[in-house]
Amino acid sequence: MHARTASTSRLPITSDSDLAWVRQHVRQAAAEVGFNLVQQTKLVTATSELARNTLVHGGGGHMEATVLREGVTRGIRLSFIDGGPGIADPELAMTDGYSTGGGLGMGLSGAKRLVAEFTLESRPGQGTTVTVTDWVSGVPSPRTGAP
Amino acid sequence: MTGFSAARPAPVPVLTLGDILLVTLQGDLHDGAAEQLQHDITHRIAAGPGPVGGVVIDVSGVDIVDSFLGRVLAEIAANARLLAARTVLAGLRPAVAITLVELGLTLPGLVTALNVDDALARLGRTPSAAPPSHPEEGA
Amino acid sequence: MxxxxxxxxxxxxxxxxxxxxxxxxxxxxxxxxxxxxxxxxxxxxxxxxxxxxxxxxxxxxxxxxxxxxxxxxxxxxxxxxxxxxxxxxxxxxxxxxxxxxxxxxxxxxxxxxxxxxxxxxxxxxxxxxxxxxxxxxxxxxxxxxxxxxxxxxxxxxxxxxxxxxEVATPVISLWQGIVAVPLIGTLDSARSQVVMETLLDAIVDQRAAHVILDITGVPTVDSLVAQHLMKTAAAARLMGAECIISGIRPAIAQTIVQLGIDLGSILTRATLADALAHALGRQDIAVPPRPVAVGASPR
The missing domain is CATH 1.10.490 (Globin-like)
Structure with a gap:
């Protein structure tokens, strides 16, 4: 990554209400960077999936949000970091319908489909880090503001 | 619009319109509040006070639906169906609909409507000008 | 040196x-x-x-x-x-x-x-x-x-x-609660995205229970575009509207079959007129049958 980075903010993910706070933070950052409504919604939804993953499977952790600038393009990078048991088989965990937490098993695989870039690093016993990046698209939205 | 409420989420009120339960969701719903709602609705259909023929969930004020809330909504509909009540999801926003589809959640078990009026029409409960269409067919 | x-x-x-x-x-x-x-x-x-x-x-x-x-x-x-x-x-x-x-x-x-x-x-x-x-x-x-x-x-x-x-996605109101989006020209990923958003916004703006996506003017459909069409239909359904795809020309239908794409869950009609007739029928508005084409035997 040769993107120039601005400030990074760090938010804890340790409870149900932290999830709402993290979503709120990402929504605001995405709007400021210039994401259209659909892009905002996709990124916030991916955030919700990944933050819940950190909370439920990682036993809590934190999120780091960084605003990126590369040339004229702007973007956001989000890292979800936990020190939990890790994922033994990341490939299996990325499969649609695979679930250990009682959800629909769409968390990781679904979140990947909502963002431009997605990486998962995990070692059993040493925790998991999921990093996603999304860029402001050059495509105009029929409607950019909130409804 | 996305007013972040304090740490303890307020429970979602369940209104009664004849034999229809009307639930209006707003903004960002906490996981706990969603689970509480699922419990409340199922309890209400099963235990009364009155008989329940249908449930309308108005989501026109909801910013995001993730797989957790999606599961809760699908389970509310499934539970209601077991208790002979139909559930209609009303007013899902375009951006939320697109995101759900990309996420891989098409919620096939849910009947959907444009808005609350349309939802009541689909349940055959209103003297709306438009006659009820056939929600189960097609789609 | x-x-x-x-x-x-x-x-x-x-x-x-x-x-x-x-x-x-x-x-x-x-x-x-x-x-x-x-x-x-x-x-x-x-x-x-x-x-x-x-x-x-x-x-x-x-x-x-x-x-x-x-x-x-x-x-x-x-x-x-x-x-x-x-x-x-x-x-x-x-x-x-x-x-x-x-x-x-x-x-x-x-x-x-x-x-x-x-x-x-x-x-x-x-x-x-x-x-x-x-x-x-x-x-x-x-x-x-x-x-x-x-x-x-x-x-x-x-x-x-x-x-x-910006200009290539017109939304046409055909009847109360029925809108059509006629597409002309090649669909790529970016344009499909704009079409999807425009169509879903029209559902809200026009309180449309039926949206017709007419692809008569689209020369080819690859698997990515077919996938976008299906996503659009699925998103419309989530919003309480029915999406009808009209104007799938025989060559495109053949491609779709060859690509192994199942459009089975999507409502399709041969022409925009057929799609409109279907939508009107859903609203219990009587539509007289269209004149039988010359040469076809009346039933």
């Missing part, structure tokens, strides 16, 4: 720079009659001469700096815009990059002739030094022009693309 060679080269470059400066007026006068300048600067010959002088100055500057082969040499900065406009105007006149390149190549000979004449007068045995430097410098100018041409082309394409995306 390496150092000596280097010295000779930079000496030649400096000499070339001085020559260009000295002969600025003459070179500009000759270039002003070249096709490249004459057809772009049409208001007056003086205007063309001024433009030529700017390019000569830039070349002289680059030569003095000794960066004969460097397309990023600061000397070019003053004329980059001008060269871009010139190449752009030639491209708009219908000439391809190779032709424009040929016109730039044509600028060398008038200068080379002047150079030869000057050194012949002085009977200078080292004349090949500056001549070689001129060849290198003019080659670099060609690259600079090419770069600006390509860049201007890319900018034009992306601007037109944005404009096309």
């Amino acid at each position: 390496q150092v000596a060679e280097h010295d000779t080269a930079s000496e030649a470059a400096k000499e070339l720079g001085a020559f260009l400066e000295r002969r600025r007026e003459q070179i500009a006068q000759r270039w002003a009659d070249a096709t490249l300048f004459r057809t772009v600067f049409t208001i007056s010959r003086d205007e063309a001469v001024e433009a030529c002088k700017a390019v000569v100055d830039a070349l002289a500057d680059v030569a003095r700096s000794g960066r004969l082969e460097d397309v990023a040499a600061p000397g070019f900065d003053t004329v980059r815009d001008q060269l871009g406009r010139m190449a752009g105007s030639r491209a708009q006149a219908g000439f391809d990059p190779a032709h424009i390149d040929g016109e730039v190549v044509g600028l060398r000979e008038p200068v080379a002739a002047l150079l030869r004449a000057e050194f012949a007068e002085a009977a200078d045995p080292d004349a090949h030094g500056p001549t070689l430097a001129l060849a290198v410098l003019m080659g670099t100018l060609r690259l600079v022009v090419m770069n600006t041409t390509v860049h201007a082309g890319q900018e034009l394409i992306s601007r037109q693309r944005r404009q096309m995306l």
